[in-house]
Amino acid sequence: MSRVIGYASGVFDLFHVGHVNILKHARAQCDYLVAGVLTDEVAAHKGHPPFVPLHERLEIVRSMTYVDEAIVDTTLEKMEAWRQVGFHRLFKGDDWRGTPRGDQWEREFAAVGVEVVYLPYTMHVSSTELRRLIDNLAVQQDS
Secondary structure (H helix, E strand, O other): OOOOEEEEEEOOOOOOHHHHHHHHHHHOOOOEEEEEEEOHHHHHHHOOOOOOOHHHHHHHHHOOOOOOEEEEEOOOOHHHHHHHHOOOEEEEEHHHOOOHHHHHHHHHHHOOOOEEEEEOOOOOOOHHHHHHHHHHHHHHHHO
């Protein structure tokens, strides 16, 4: 294999050090890293829309030195992203390891020669936790 293309996707809302870590670790394990930024509609699977608009999230991710290319990701189906990008490694946080979805990715991608690589999850920060803190502050200010 000449050039190893990696793919890491996410909402990348409320961009934080956990996002940086995933992209940095992913880039260290491939020659060319494509980051997929999920649309607002697809990101709604988390139960709420992102705070930061798609075009801004895309620009933030695109500006990272670890990212060679950032694209809009319109589906949670990673095989569709593979058809579009043609990556050799799919990077996901290790919180996906052993989950039904993670097991599905491993089976599907093994059939086409793609490796699923789980990267360390930054435990002390997440967009979901930041969102909860912001919501709590808003409630306190309204009281």
